[in-house]
Structures are given as C-alpha cells and as structure tokens.
Amino acid sequence: MEKHPVPLVSFVGASKSGKTTFIEKLVSFLKQRELRIAVIKHHHYDFEIDVID
Numbered sequence: 001m002e003k004h005p006v007p008l009v010s011f012v013g014a015s016k017s018g019k020t021t022f023i024e025k026l027v028s029f030l031k032q033r034e035l036r037i038a039v040i041k042h043h044h045y046d047f048e049i050d051v052i053d
Contacts, residue, residue: 011023020041020050023039027039
C-alpha cells in the first residue's frame with residue numbers, strides 16, 4: 001500500500017477578518033470534489049462546536 005503525506009493547512013488572522021467564512025466555503029468546495037476533510041478549530045474562550053453537513 002502506497003502512503004501519501006496528509007496535507008496540513010493553517011489559517012491565522014485578525015478577529016472578524018473572515019477566516020471562518022472562508023474555511024466554510026473551502027470545505028464545501030473540497031467536499032464537492034469528494035475529498036475527505038477534517039477541520040480543527042482552536043479558540044481560547046467558551047465556544048460551541050460548528051457542524052457543517
């Protein structure tokens with residue numbers, strides 16, 4: 001079985017700069033191409049987990 005490296009991308013930017021909006025659109029774009037995707041969101045305050053179907 002051939003092993004392929006897993007791509008890793010990080011998005012960093014100022015608050016309210018559109019990072020989450022961009023990532024939501026990117027995930028939708030990649031899922032339309034039937035790619036397997038995982039997203040990890042870090043936040044140092046209380047938060048609710050985002051669920052994108």
